[in-house]
Amino acid sequence: MLDFLVLVHALRNMIIFILVCSSYVVHARTIGGIVDYSSAHGKEEKVAIKMAIEDCCAFVPLHRCVGLHFMNSGKDPLEAAASAKKLIQTKNVSAIIGLDRWEEAGFVAKIGNTSQVPIISLASDIPLSALKQWPFLLNMARSSRAQMKAVAAIVQSWQWRKVTIIYEDTISSVNDIFPYLIEALSEADVAIDYYLPLQPLSPSSIQEKLRVLQSRQSRVFIVHTSSNMAVNIFLEAKRMKMMKKESVWITTDGITSFIDSLNSSTILAMQGVLGVKGFSPFRSQVRYKEFSRRFKAKLRSKYPTKKNMDPGSYALNAYDAVYTAVLAIEGKPNPQSLANILNNNTAVQSGQELLARILDRKFMGLYGEVNFKGGALAPSSTFQIVNVIGRSYLQLGYWSEGSGFSVKIDKGSSYSKSMKILGQVNWPGRASTVPRGWWPVARTANRLKIGVPGNSTFKGFVNVTYEQPGGKATVKGLSIDVFIAVVGDLPYSLDYDFVPYYGSYDSLVKEVYLKTFDAVVGDTSIMASRCEYAEFSQPYSDSGLQVLVYTKGKTSATRAWLFKKPFTTWTWIFTAVINLYSGFVVWFIERQTNRDLRGSWFKQCGTIIWIAFTTLFTSLQGDQLHSNLPRMAAVIWLFVALVITSSYTASLTSLLTIQNLNPMVTNVETLRRTGAKVGCDGNSFVVKYLVDVLKFEPHNIEKIYSEDDYPKALKSGKIAAAFLEVPYIKVLLATNCDGFMTGETFKAAPLLSDISEAVLKASENGTIRNIENSLLSSYKCSEPDGDAEYSLGLDSFWGLFAITAAASTLALLLFLFPRALPKWPNLKGVVIETEPEQGMHSLLRASASSQHDPVDDERVLFNAELNRQ
Structure with missing residues (x-):
């Protein structure tokens, strides 16, 4: 009986176990993984996916742990499609993760779309059109657009203008090259010298293809292939001595992320290579550091030959992809923590519901934020820049889209568009100087x-x-x-x-x-019409058209009359009139008391002239005058004479030292109006410019074909002026510095854009010149004629002339006014008699004698005059 009870109890336990297992089979969810077991990418992805499943299962009971099934793609899209169909039909997987090549993902996407099983691909080059065509296809990897911009930024930073692109001839590589890399290089003003596609299944052809590169000039190579293909490329390039000085090699993330997994011989062949590597912004977090430690340990235990294997972008994306799928299978739309989600027991019932939950996921993964938009994640914006040196690589710094290069990714970090901020780079061939990126001698390229x-x-x-x-x-x-x-x-x-x-x-x-x-x-010269046929560089000399004239020295005949140039004609006339008038007033008043001022009219006229003009060169002493009235006029007169003589001396000195040349004719209007002959270079554009813009008559234009003929033509008077470009003017002035001077300049601007070309056309057709003339003509400023600008006119002396004329007139009126009265006052008290025989003392003897008082003489003369009247 006891045995029966034991048997029943055992049977009951077995039934319970079977029911539990059946429940597990019915309700369990599994994830399928399709990776390439032979590639470095696939090995990393496989380890990362397993670690993600382990981490998810750590939070839930064993019977609710998500299952995992792996299949090998074998680098064959058809095999990948067969593996996907097997996983869906026999393993009942809820989602498939992996497929890091677009060729594989494209085949599997059709199956996933038909079976309504989400396909989470790790390929970075899935076209947006494919995501729209197959809604169940999701892109877990970031777009390569920003990565290609980082590559272009490196090339632009060192001013390499041409590059050669080496890529694996697969749809994945082509989708990255066209258009991402080409677009980035074009924006950086870098031309692509050559495309070198390599067949993935024929590594033996690499040597033959690289030999083609040896015959070309470009030495900047961008390598965008799988890591396996890269190994063959660099080993062969090293053997062919293409990894030497003056060469540049740049690798993308698909190669750079696996440098640590390469053997020592390959790393030695890659010395000096610059690499762009994916960067996780969460590397400093504890979660990432713990994952990285465990990842290295598992990878090292499974693949002992690999050393210091940091998780690359493919491994991080694979880990985040598993988390995304598990959260969607067992979780709510907006999870807060993994433990709570997995304990909610809200498993999905259909593939459509699972897809909706995956697209609704939003959390921080190891590689960045997981947030699907249009079936893809937002692209990465920051990448590491590494330099292969020694047995591994040296991390130089970072590149961030929109900011540039920086040593660190921290708040307050300084950024630069130049990679030089990252410090010294170890270039191929152990070179410390920046390579030029070109072969020193082209072997087959045309010179x-x-x-x-x-x-x-x-x-x-x-x-x-x-x-x-x-x-x-x-x-x-x-x-x-x-x-x-x-x-x-x-x-x-x-x-x-x-x-x-x-x-x-x-x-x-x-x-x-x-x-x-x-x-x-x-x-x-840079001309608008010539820009239709070629592009011009920045001009290396001053631009513009300038007038050159020759000025001869004064002839002896001209210099003989130079003395009259300081004053204008009217100034000379008024100076003479004022001097004669002032001399007449002094003579008229003084002749009453000075016998020497009397005599015949001819003598008295000579005396007036003598007194008038000697005042300009000698000082008339006050004691020579016997009356205060002539003294008053003489004081003003002497001051004016002083100003006039000083002004004349200064003006004549200026004329003798500065204005020693003939007047120059540098005005275009004057040359054109007078029909003067002008010279220019017969081979240049100047001939057409003089006719079309400056409106010179063709028969007045002398074409000159030798620089030695310009001085001769100008000196001989064959041409009145020469129109030459500014650099030519400098040459002529340097070799013929005596007598040659420049005039007006006509500007012509350089161009390398549409606006500059339009400005240049406006300069050439005279539009800008007409605008300038219109502006300047509004200012009514007339040019002086001839030597008038150097001669002093009446406007400089009319005030002095008026003062001295007024003073002399006033003295004359004061002298004549008393004599015009009908009766003269009794002046007997002041009359002093004297004998007429004694005569008159002359003005000069009176000034020299000390025996007679001038006042007494005046009284004697005055008394004698009254007696005669």
Whole structure:
């Protein structure tokens, strides 16, 4: 009986166990993983997915733990599709994670869409159109757009202008190259010299393909392949001596993240490589550090040959993908903690519901925020910049989209567009200097053909000579020296040959458009019409058109009359009139008391003139005058004479030292109005400019083809002025400094954009000049004529002339007024008689004698005059 009870009890326990197991089978949810067991990506993903399942199961009872089934893709999209179908049909998986290649994800997406099983792909290059076409396809990896911008930022930072792209010829790589990398390089003004696609299944062809690169000039290589392909590339490049100085190698995250997993020989072959590596903003958190420690330990135990294997972006994305799926399978729409979610027992009932929950997930994962928008996660914006050196790599710093390079990712960190902020880089070949990125000598590439003007008027800029007729040309000059210096400062080398061209400058520029020349070097002006055929660099000299004239020295005949130039004609006339008038007043008053001032009219006229003009050069002493009235007039008169003589001396000195040249004609209007001959370079645009813009008559334009002819033509008077570009003017003034002077300048602006081109056209057709003239004409300022600006006119002396005239007139009126009265007052008390025989003492003897008082003499003369009356 006891045995029966024991048997019944055992049977009951067995039934309970079977029911429990059946319940587990019915209600359990499983996740499928499809990875490539042979690739470094797949190995990391497999370890990360298992760790995520273990972490999820740690919070729930064993019977509710999410199951996991792995399948190998074998790098074959068809095999991946077969594995997905098997997982869905036989393992009843709720979601599939993995598929880090778009070729595989594309095949599996169709199956997942039909079966309504979410496919969470780790491929970074899934097109948005595919996500819309297959709603059950989700992209857990971030877009490569920002990563390609980081690569372009490195190239731009070191001013490399051409690159070669080496990529694996798969849909995944192509989707990253086109358009992300091409777009990023274009924005950085970097040209792609060559595309080198490599077949993933034929590594033996790598040597042949790399040999093609040896024959090209570009030495900046961007490698975007799988890590397995990269191993073959760098080992072969090392063997072919392509990893030496002056070369640059840049790898993307698909290679850089697995550098630590590579063997020592491969790392030695990659010395000096710059790499862009995915970066998790949560690396400093405890959760990430704990995961990284466990991840390294598990990877090392499973793959002992790998050392210091940090989790890459694929491993982090795989871990976050599992968390996303588990949260959606067992959780609520907006979870707060994993333990609470997994204990809620709200399992999904359909694939559509599971998809909705996955898309609704929003939490912080190990690699960043998980928040699906349109079936994809937001792209990463920060990447590590590493440099392969020694047995591993050195972390140089970071690159952040919109900010640039920085040493740290902290608040207050300084950013720069230049990678130089990250410090010294170890370049290939152990070079410390920045590589130029070009082969020093192109092996098969054509050398650049640089056209130079063979008939340049000014040989100082471009001078083409031949050692013998038909021999090799030697090109020298300022333009050539500038070009050589500029090329020497470029971050890459150029191979070129100078080819002389004998024709107009316009046709020379057109030859660039016709591909006859790769470029033109010379004294070529930037013109709007020429910009239709070529682009111009920044000008290396002053731009513009300037007038040059020659001024001859004064002839002896002209200098003979230079003494009259300090005063204008009217100033001379009024000076003479005022002097004569003042001398007349003094003579008229003084003659009453001074016998020497009397005599014949001829003598008295000479005396007046003598008194008037000697005052300008000698001082008339006050004691020579016997009356206060002439003294009053003489004081003002002497002051005016002092001012006039001083002004004359100063003006004449200025004329003798400064204005020793003939008047210059530098005004375009004057030249055009008078029909003067003007000269210009017959090979340049100036001929057309003078006719079309400045409106000179064609027959008044003298075409000159040698710089030595300009001084001769100007000195001989063959031309009145020369119109030359500013650099040519400097050359002529440096070699002919005596008598040559410049006039008006006509500006012409350089251009490299549409606005600049429009400004240049406005300058050439005279629009800007007309606007300037319209503005200046509103200011009514007339130009002085001839020497008038150097001669002193009446406006400088009319005040002095008026004062001295008024003083002399007043003295004369005061003298005549008493004599005009009918009766003269009794002055007997003041009359002093004297004998007439004694005569009159002259004005000069009276001034020298000390025996007679001038006042007494005046009284005697006055008394004698009264007696006669």
